[in-house]
Amino acid sequence: MELTYSAEDEAFRAEIRTWLEANLTGKFAELRGKGGSGREHEAFEERLEWNRHMAAAGWSCVAWPVEYGGRGLTIAQQVIFHEEYARSGAPARVNHLGEELLGPTLIEHGTAEQKARFLPKIVAVEELWCQGYSEPGAGSDLAAVATQARLNGDQWVVNGQKVWTSLAQHAQWCFVVARTEEGSSRHAGLSYLLVPIDQPGVEVRPILQLTGTSEFNEVFFTDATTAADLVVGGAGNGWKVAMATLGFERGVSTLAQQIAFRAELDGVIEAAKKSGTIDDPILRDAIVRAHQGLEIIRLHALRTLGGEQGLNASVTKLLWARWHRDLGELAMAAEGALSILVKEAPYELDELQTLFLFSRADTLYGGSDEVQRNVIAERILGLPREARA
Template sequence: MKLGFSTGDELFRQECADWLNGQMSGEFKDIKGITKLTASPERRKEWEQRLGEARWGCIGWPIEWGGRGATLGQQVIFAEEYARAGVPGRVNHIGVELAGPTILAFGTPEQKQRFLPSIAKGMTIFCQGFSEPNAGSDLAGVRTAARLEGGEWVVNGQKIWTSLAHIADWIFVLSRSEKGSSGPNGLTFLMMELRQPGIEVRGIKQINGDSEFNETFFTDARCPADSLIGAAGDGWRIAMGLLAFERGVSTLGQQMGFRNELDEIIRAAKENGAARSPLIRQRIAKAEIGLRLMRYGALRMLSNADHSKIDGAALTYKIQWASWRRGLGELAMDVLGQAGEVTDTNDYEWAALPNLFLFSRADTIYGGTNQIQRNLIAERGLGMPREPRGDA
């Protein structure tokens, strides 16, 4: 495992930092430091396009598809410098980190030509259609149905927790295409345009006042027959490949965001005197140790040459960071004390640390609950018997 970077990598780091800091102090200084994913959506889309113009949007992709063919180390460096510069989160994270790599790995040449250049240029925003109200984190339990009719797929059902669906252009949908099938069998992975009469997006108000998540309803929604990735009934394999990409290089950028949050907690503790408490200092030290361990663990995970498969290290990462960050949110509120429980705005807007606490309550739920993650670790990582299912 390589824990350091070469001289060439450090020069690349400086190039990244110079460009990003230049943008954040220049034309895009108005979006620097934004933490809410729903804030300034049009400016954020413009930012995606600026990244695409400079070929910084998908640097790990092949050059022919709008990337830079960057090495793994360079991708890690860019993700870290992106967060360090205070650049807001990507509104096309799903397209860049999930849909794009899935199309690269499993798509046809025609599908690559259709989708990849527009994603790389920041012109096409994707969202994810996996979770359902009655299935939760159990992807094998999806019920959204798709049938082939007159050269088109016709889709009926409901998805939930579709992040940024209200600003997205396309959605990939895991659907059940074989009547009477159950579990991972009979699933098909479809790419669908969101702006059509058969799809309705409804926002979900979150406890931090934001509406990042949505419910998405499909009523005879349609897409061409060749919109599926892989083959009909092969959706489970495609979905598992996609989830492997979810544990990719962006995890290191995510950790730099965590670094910024922990530094803000330390600053607040020094300012209001909470740092004088031995217990608070101990908890801050524990958070620091946890963050460093996550970095080394993520580097080890990414050292696996085959990123289309979820290995044992990747299986543990979600529960590790989600539990750590939930604890970080609790630490933030304990440092702030009563001052963190009130806001001076009338529209339920919170400062960074109270917002961290409120949002982190969902970290152990979305992307697979901690309970589901433990099942995955036991069954896939350790080879233990499957948990009994109610329909067995």
């Protein structure tokens, strides 16, 4: 399917395009292309300032209902916003986890008090969030989490460890899936807690990646506390709320992701021309397949636009993760022998090398390919459940 844009939609496109052109100037012009997967360390404070500049002009959380500080954009207008933002070269935003994940989750499942407390600060980019899901013994199998939270008077006391926690080093808050019912297992007895990071009971340790950067972290909770009323969806309903968050993660913004992917593919083609590998017919065939794969991802995204993605989220994740990982391998083939040389000593990588190394994790983070296939097989196709120990 293709989106059909009304005259109102095209007027909105002109509005956001004009605003971006007028504001990506001066010091903000230097931020074009900064950030993104594997490069979240780039100009973080400056990108935070840019995000707050956008918020002051009303360009934060644009998909949210107006009553919560958003613009209440239609699906078509959300697509336009993300596409124009990506096409402008504007830097990767730092507020993704609050704006795209937690905010919609609170709007759907939070109490009036929780919404009043947290949503305005997300809109204003005054508080940043991280996601406390994965653990050393519970990666893609979220139901195996062992982090515990016990209610003690008017506070939850949290103990456990989370891992692969993106941007925890910059966050003030973490939404944490923890086991709140003693003796419970799997999906039962989990709760979705909002936990402040800046307290003695929380330790954030960076994880050094192949790219030489540290977007991911380990987070240790040792008698960390949060208020008793900061549980979203009610105690024991954490699985439902956590799945809602994952659904929002793979929504309309994935169309902007594909524009970024297109730019990366163009970079691969340019590298192949520069190195001469474009003359290899096998490489040219791989480039054609990459183009076709990207079109398939786009068509699936258009077909499933809007709201919580539900089981479609698993299909979306499978499509883009393997495609992007393969693009990283194609990038190294395109660069040829130069792909094994660092840009500068001791370990400064070029953009395609960063793409290759970071994309090795694409089929793992956010739910591994194996788990996504199980979800599709069991919950969409109705096949027998995989045997579990």
